[in-house]
Amino acid sequence: MDRDEVLDIFRSCDAILEGHFILTSGRRSPIFLQKVRVFQFPDKTEKLCAGLAERIREAGYGDVDAVISPAIGGIVPGYETARQLGKPALWVEREDGVFRLRRFELPKGARVVVVEDIVTTGLSVRETVEALGKEGIEVAACACIIDRSAGKADVGVPLIALAEYEVPSYSLEELPPELAAIPPVKPGSRGLA
Ligand SMILES: O=P(O)(O)OC[C@H]1O[C@H](OP(=O)(O)OP(=O)(O)O)[C@H](O)[C@@H]1O
Ligand SMILES: O=C(O)c1cc(=O)[nH]c(=O)[nH]1
Numbered sequence: 001m002d003r004d005e006v007l008d009i010f011r012s013c014d015a016i017l018e019g020h021f022i023l024t025s026g027r028r029s030p031i032f033l034q035k036v037r038v039f040q041f042p043d044k045t046e047k048l049c050a051g052l053a054e055r056i057r058e059a060g061y062g063d064v065d066a067v068i069s070p071a072i073g074g075i076v077p078g079y080e081t082a083r084q085l086g087k088p089a090l091w092v093e094r095e096d097g098v099f100r101l102r103r104f105e106l107p108k109g110a111r112v113v114v115v116e117d118i119v120t121t122g123l124s125v126r127e128t129v130e131a132l133g134k135e136g137i138e139v140a141a142c143a144c145i146i147d148r149s150a151g152k153a154d155v156g157v158p159l160i161a162l163a164e165y166e167v168p169s170y171s172l173e174e175l176p177p178e179l180a181a182i183p184p185v186k187p188g189s190r191g192l193a
């Protein structure tokens with residue numbers, strides 16, 4: 001599956017939103033990939049994750065013990081990618097703002113792939129790797145559907161992206177006036193009770 005096919009699926013679901021968005025990193029962007037508009041369709045998700053599972057296998061990480069995803073956005077693609085790899089699908093979720101493997105147990109020394117929906121700065125993946133490290137779980141690699149950083153994000157482990165889609169984001173201090181004129185919205189779940 002190539003980049004255009006991935007972006008066409010997002011476009012066909014009206015998942016590429018335009019406006020003024022507060023990203024999970026706190027950065028601002030005129031573009032937001034509302035991935036759940038894609039993930040609501042199992043057939044489209046199956047196609048994307050087949051592409052991602054193939055990339056994971058090609059990169060030599062198909063034989064890990066499990067796939068683990070950061071909630072909420074990573075859960076659906078993580079589950080479907082795990083299904084295609086024939087591996088268990090787990091997730092970390094926030095407790096008092098910090099990711100934890102709250103509902104599952106994996107033995108110390110387990111090797112996993114983290115599957116994420118979108119990577120922008122890599123912050124959420126780094127938090128996931130840190131959370132798993134505290135439980136003695138080794139992250140062999142991370143795989144995502146779309147890398148908004150186009151390879152620039154450093155997640156501390158190899159990053160496999162099904163597609164790169166570089167779109168601008170700004171710190172509050174460098175916000176362009178045309179973006180500042182639009183009331184911002186924050187679609188993601190970080191910071192929600
Ligand atoms: O690379 P980053 O700068 O961390 O940005 C990408 C993250 O942002 C979104 O999560 P968010 O925390 O907004 O919540 P969600 O998973 O509930 O959508 C997305 O699902 C990624 O996890
Ligand atoms: O950086 C983010 O928070 C982010 C960007 C994006 O396009 N989509 C998303 O779900 N999160």
Ligand SMILES: [Mg+2]
Pocket residue numbers: 070071072073074124
């Ligand atoms: Mg997320």
